[in-house]
Amino acid sequence: MIVSVGILGTKLGMTQIFDEEGRSIPVTVVQAGPCTVTQIKTAETDGYNSIQIGYKEVAQKALNKPELGHLAKSEASPLRHLREYRLKSTVDFQLGQQIGVDIFEPDQLVDVTGTSIGRGFAGYQKRHNFKRGPMSHGSKNHRQPGSTGAGTTPGRVYPGKRMAGRLGGSRVTIRKLRVVKIDSERNLLLIGGAIPGKPGSLINVSPANLVGRSK
Amino acid sequence: MNVQEIIRSVEADHIKSDLPTLYVGDTIKVGVRIREGGKERVQPYEGTIIAMRNGGINETITVRRIFQGVGVERVFLLHSPRVDSITVLRRGKVRRAKLYYLRDRIGKATRVKQRFDRPLK
Numbered sequence: 001m002i003v004s005v006g007i008l009g010t011k012l013g014m015t016q017i018f019d020e021e022g023r024s025i026p027v028t029v030v031q032a033g034p035c036t037v038t039q040i041k042t043a044e045t046d047g048y049n050s051i052q053i054g055y056k057e058v059a060q061k062a063l064n065k066p067e068l069g070h071l072a073k074s075e076a077s078p079l080r081h082l083r084e085y086r087l088k089s090t091v092d093f094q095l096g097q098q099i100g101v102d103i104f105e106p107d108q109l110v111d112v113t114g115t116s117i118g119r120g121f122a123g124y125q126k127r128h129n130f131k132r133g134p135m136s137h138g139s140k141n142h143r144q145p146g147s148t149g150a151g152t153t154p155g156r157v158y159p160g161k162r163m164a165g166r167l168g169g170s171r172v173t174i175r176k177l178r179v180v181k182i183d184s185e186r187n188l189l190l191i192g193g194a195i196p197g198k199p200g201s202l203i204n205v206s207p208a209n210l211v212g213r214s215k
Numbered sequence: 216m217n218v219q220e221i222i223r224s225v226e227a228d229h230i231k232s233d234l235p236t237l238y239v240g241d242t243i244k245v246g247v248r249i250r251e252g253g254k255e256r257v258q259p260y261e262g263t264i265i266a267m268r269n270g271g272i273n274e275t276i277t278v279r280r281i282f283q284g285v286g287v288e289r290v291f292l293l294h295s296p297r298v299d300s301i302t303v304l305r306r307g308k309v310r311r312a313k314l315y316y317l318r319d320r321i322g323k324a325t326r327v328k329q330r331f332d333r334p335l336k
Contacts, residue, residue, distance in 0.1 A: 016272055
């Protein structure tokens with residue numbers, strides 16, 4: 001369970017910058033926040049502690065009445081995306097509080113969650129990294145699946161057999177990426193490496209969920 | 216500010232503005248910053264540009280020279296801080312964007328004809 005607050009943002013695209021030693025670092029530019037605290041859940045009222053934050057201001061007419069009513073409780077402007085972060089304690093947060101990129105610091109490790117690029121109905125090679133058959137010498141077995149299992153016994157294909165199908169467009173978390181630079185004036189985060197989704201997609205950046213034995 | 220402008224402005228801190236105009240076929244001297252045992256110094260590397268790749272901050276040139284009878288090609292990331300300086304020694308007259316044919320040549324045949332209508336700066 002992640003027990004710290006993260007931030008929502010938009011992926012803008014990738015570029016590279018140079019560090020002090022002249023190495024080029026590939027970075028993804030993310031415009032993150034500012035997010036508004038829209039609801040505070042506590043153990044007394046909801047059975048657990050968490051805060052809900054909203055991101056991306058939209059026009060009043062873009063939301064329906066229940067959504068606007070929910071946001072009115074925190075006097076927040078109409079917001080498109082809401083997300084909850086479970087916390088140990090919510091005493092540091094008030095309704096309507098703004099959360100910006102300054103909750104992170106340079107060199108911090110973060111987990112980035114987004115929706116991966118949808119690739120539609122993809123074949124065996126693209127979806128499961130199967131090898132292809134020979135393209136020439138009379139071969140007609142170019143991108144076929146090969147054998148899907150034994151014959152009369154068991155007489156069926158086992159569940160979980162890797163086959164062609166929908167690829168991408170699913171929730172993906174890339175863990176332990178490094179925050180390279182923070183621009184709190186323009187709400188920008190530069191995150192080292194690639195993150196899921198196309199530019200313009202919704203991204204959730206949270207402090208890295210480190211598991212296992214720590215040094 | 217649109218997305219492209221934001222990304223350009225992120226790159227702007229790292230893009231060099233004092234690079235000379237370079238063309239394929241030019242003979243240039245590149246000052247390469249290298250670190251040896253905690254000490255930093257600039258090592259010159261001289262050769263002919265045989266290929267250029269544009270890409271904003273990711274712009275590179277491939278510089279070829281014959282060193283001790285062996286062809287050496289180095290790819291320089293132009294905006295990298297490791298590239299200290301670039302000076303144009305000679306402008307070349309070529310009819311290709313990529314001079315990969317020089318790889319198959321040795322000796323006198325690797326010369327590139329000089330052109331005088333372009334200033335060195």
